[in-house]
Amino acid sequence: MSTESTGQDEFERFADESGDDAAVRAATVARLERAMGTLGTAAVARMESKLSWFRRMSAEDRSWVGLVAQSGMAAFVDWFKNPARGRPAITVEVFGTAPRELTRSVTLQQTVEMIQVVIDVVEAQVEELAAPGGEQQLREAVLRYTREVAFSSARIYARAAEARGAWDARLEALIVDALLHGDREEGLQTWGSALGWSRTPVIAIAGGLGGQNGEGALDDIRTAARRAGHDVLAGLQGERVVVVLGVNERFDEATAPMTAAEPLAGMFGPGPVVVGPAVSDLQSANRSVRSAVSGLRSALAWPDAPRPVLSEDLLPERVLDGDSVARRHLVDEVYVPLSAAGSPLLDTLSVYLEHASSLEATARMLFVHPNTVRYRLSRIADLTGHVPSDGRGAFVLRMAVALGRLEG
Incomplete structure (x- = not known):
């Protein structure tokens, strides 16, 4: 049985009540409706006192968070009033009030902290909010509802992460293409900043895909490079993989190209892997990218070349190839x-x-x-x-x- 069907069964059992339970519920709903504004205000006040990051937010973002909290309270009361509706539509009823940009101001961890604060505020007042005999009924409803809020939050942030990841991948490919062809260089620093680029020196690595899954190979290279502390851009051009690294400052600048490239060489497909010279910043990286790609084209003329090999060690072959x-x-x-x-x-x-x-x-x-x-x-x-x-x-x-x- 799936998790979804199990959850639906729980909501159906929740809605199957006797007449006495329904009367208690109605009385509890009336109390909740009277206290709804107070609960929302109390939740925001508790966030300000307990969450330091909430106090540092802009007034606009705090107001949006307060609106989401109020919407959450209203949606909970409406759902509690009509348990036969089944699962609450959290994403529409609660998060639909906030702009999409709020997911950039509030992290998933912070969202979890906010949910916890709201739960604490409501649970602390269950005795006052519930009609006599309805305390357990309200407490269980709060737990079910907040679980749905948590699941919906995770889905929202997962979709945002997927969209951001797809956008980052497209921007990386655009930067690599611009570096290779030498156009739009005036926008490189802006694009790099959008991806959080900060490391210097910068080197390029070029190699073949060798029949591997392109996106899988790029993901493996990105993961390994970031684990080593490098900034990384990676692009796929047919069967060729081009990687641009902002090298971790712990690496000695003189030996940085080979030291940074050697752990990544095994993630490329069979054949040569060529490392371009180190340059001072991302805007100058076109020299390193072009050298690496030129070396990759001409490396076939030196079958015994080491792997990886510096593009400067392939100068004769590159000359013969017309570089x-x-x-x-x-x-x-x-x-x-x-x-x-x-x-x-x-x-x-x-x-x-x-x-x-x-x-x-x-x-x-x-x-x-x-x-x-x-x-x-x-x-x-x-x-x-x-x-x-x-x-x-x-x-x-x-x-x-x-x-x-x-x-x-």
């Missing part, structure tokens, strides 16, 4: 420092790469000692962050030198 930002970055960060350091370093690197990374062959071609070559190679590694004797480092350096020469 002009990656081309500029590779030239500025690798070729320009080498060129500024003087021709010996560039010449040594070029000869070293052309001669299969052989120290001796490079030394012979340059007419220098092998130790000189070693020293120059270590200087190159210090300047660029890429080791010429490493396969990956040699690839990045070769690409940077070629691009730098083309621009020169």
Whole structure:
């Protein structure tokens, strides 16, 4: 038997009364109608004395709460007068008087506290309100009615939460799309504030869905990110998932991108997961989003890339895929420092790469000692962050030198 049918049976039994009980009820109703205004006023006064958050509310919101309390009293008396009506229509008769915006001013926990205050006010006066012999009848009616109020409150807040969640998801998708395509950037801070965004630095993570349920994957990522203390926006673009994180301030800024991304990487589908560079705020996050998405497209060219991988570690592949930002970055960060350091370093690197990374062959071609070559190679590694004797480092350096020469 369902909970709903059980509750309906209770109301039917409640309505099935003898003539004496009906007379007692009628007398109690008359007393309730005379005291209705006083009860509502007493309930509001008790809220002001017991609930500190109620005292801090605006006068308009307090007046709405008072109106809801009065409506609740009136609806209870009307229902108590006619028990054959079955379940009371709480949502319409009580909460229908208040604007929808009130659910934003009053939380579900606060609503429960208010209901408790009203129950206390009514129960404290049951002896005076009930006709002789009707005390138990009134007390049971109050308990049944307040239970319905509690259920209706939960339904209202559940619907509001669902609507808010759907609106948040649409706004998140809009922000992610704006960051990726670079339009409507002037509204990003406003949109972020609407979602409670406050964290910096900001990073982007891009990965594949891999056949997972899209909404389920996004929910898992959001939950894990918020549990770690990050602000999070997540959007689905076909089979691609793009996540923007406002990183928890506990994370070291230098290592924040990888430290924040690593726990989330397993929630993406199979394939590469690419992390964009850290930026200072949400309005600058388009750089991180575009870098991450560009890296995701080009990561197929590096099958052995770690997971997750920084988009800056995919610069050569992004250049080959036509990313002009990656081309500029590779030239500025690798070729320009080498060129500024003087021709010996560039010449040594070029000869070293052309001669299969052989120290001796490079030394012979340059007419220098092998130790000189070693020293120059270590200087190159210090300047660029890429080791010429490493396969990956040699690839990045070769690409940077070629691009730098083309621009020169």
